[in-house]
Amino acid sequence: MTDQAASDFARLLDEADIRGARAAVLDTAQPALWSPMIAVWTDRAGVNCPQCFQPVRQDMTDHCPVPLDQGELRLLDQTHHCGQWLDVTYAEVRGTGDGGEITVADIERTARTLAERLSDERAHLRDRRTTRLRRELQAALVRLAEPLGEGETTDDREEEVSTGTDVEPGVFREHGDEWQAWDCDPVELHETLAVYEEDLRPS
Template identity: 35%
Template sequence: MLLPDHTHVADISGTNASHVTVPLWIVWADRPYRLCPNCKESVQVVPDCPASMDPSTGETQSVNLTHGCGEWLAVRWIAVDSAEKVPEAAEWLEVWHAQDVHAARWVAVQDLTNELRAALARLAEPLVAGETKADREAEIITGRDDTPGIYHDGDQWLAWAHDVRDDGETITVYAAEIQEKHK
């Protein structure tokens, strides 16, 4: 069965305690992020099946999706009672997944903007006795061209992070963008 990108299916049909066969397919989407929202450790973008069948009742139940730090790493999923319903469920999940990725990227941009804004405000504060401009800059620099964070690339201040979904892509906010928004 060909499914849209970022969607998966598992047939978890089984027999309940009354020996009745319960047909059940779980369709789920990838996570819209690759780092835990709480602790920032790597997580499985393509999670295992997020639901199971309670053998006594035949009802679906979510599996434990708690990360080691205690964060619940939600996965969107739909239970369907026939294989024919899988494609439609997968199409819905593909749409929701795209919306979730877009929202996660928006949050990442807002976080980077806030971090860079705070760093620029700190940079603009008067130096204290014995402090140099280089000292202040070293205080606010958290990244480099190959390490996510805040830094000066030789031309401008910026904050960047790996894309929420793709290690090869980045999200970058430039000081000029922040200053342009406040004009």
């Protein structure tokens, strides 16, 4: 399998319905000393840096983070310009064929394991953000239900709890509809996550 091109690996993983994982042959400059390796890595879980929230490279298709160095995989520096380390999940494919040869099944198994880990990480990011949105919306609804103060109007109270608009993340109500809290999806660029009043009602 070590003579496969990158496009072959992409097709292989796509046909196996393995999303978010990449693979490449890492050829050594001294083949007499070391045999080529196959590395598998995944895209990053989130679209933003967890510290400064600036966009980061999420699609790692054309960016192998683990070149071969002295016969070993060496993770390149993944420090963002703000100083935050950006995690990358990777692994060397271990061959189970005759004489330790790497088989298609070996690549798929390694890639699937890493892809499942990536899926779990993305689910965690979304769950954490949705939990925060539920908490913010619940606090707003509790405040809205409290009696108005002297000289305070309903509009005053609604303005107080409104932290967002239809274009700015936060808590808001559009044109008299039910209240909601929304934010950008931490996993999918240009997508959003939202929690509505009805989501907080007992089922």
